[in-house]
Amino acid sequence: MDNSPICRHNLFTMRCLICKYICKHGKQKSRCFECGGTSLCIHKREKYYCRECRGTGICKHQNYKKTCKICKLEKNKLIDKKIDYFLNDPRLLALMEFYILQLGC
Numbered sequence: 035m036d037n038s039p040i041c042r043h044n045l046f047t048m049r050c051l052i053c054k055y056i057c058k059h060g061k062q063k064s065r066c067f068e069c070g071g072t073s074l075c076i077h078k079r080e081k082y083y084c085r086e087c088r089g090t091g092i093c094k095h096q097n098y099k100k101t102c103k104i105c106k107l108e109k110n111k112l113i114d115k116k117i118d119y120f121l122n123d124p125r126l127l128a129l130m131e132f133y134i135l136q137l138g139c
């Protein structure tokens with residue numbers, strides 16, 4: 035890379051957003067392994083989704099949190115319990131609707 039103040043996008047290099055976020059490999063700098071991207075782990079994966087690194091996108095069942103069926107079941111159970119709880123107390127019934135709406139389901 036040369037140090038000219040004008041980049042290949044005809045902008046001041048300092049100000050060019052493309053130069054700032056996209057590396058010479060055409061990837062987002064933070065996701066480019068060659069560039070030592072910070073969101074990538076030593077396994078060449080995104081840390082968030084790396085099982086070995088216990089990424090936060092991986093659940094305790096070693097699945098992707100978003101698609102894990104066990105997590106989903108557990109969540110549904112939790113909702114069932116909550117609804118039972120609401121049903122047992124008429125004062126809370128009014129809150130139930132609000133609660134369910136918040137869950138977005």
Ligand SMILES: [Zn+2]
Nearest residue numbers: 041043050053
């Ligand atoms: Zn540029």
Ligand SMILES: [Zn+2]
Nearest residue numbers: 057059066069
């Ligand atoms: Zn790169």
Ligand SMILES: [Zn+2]
Nearest residue numbers: 075077084087
């Ligand atoms: Zn990893």
Ligand SMILES: [Zn+2]
Nearest residue numbers: 093095102105
């Ligand atoms: Zn899970």
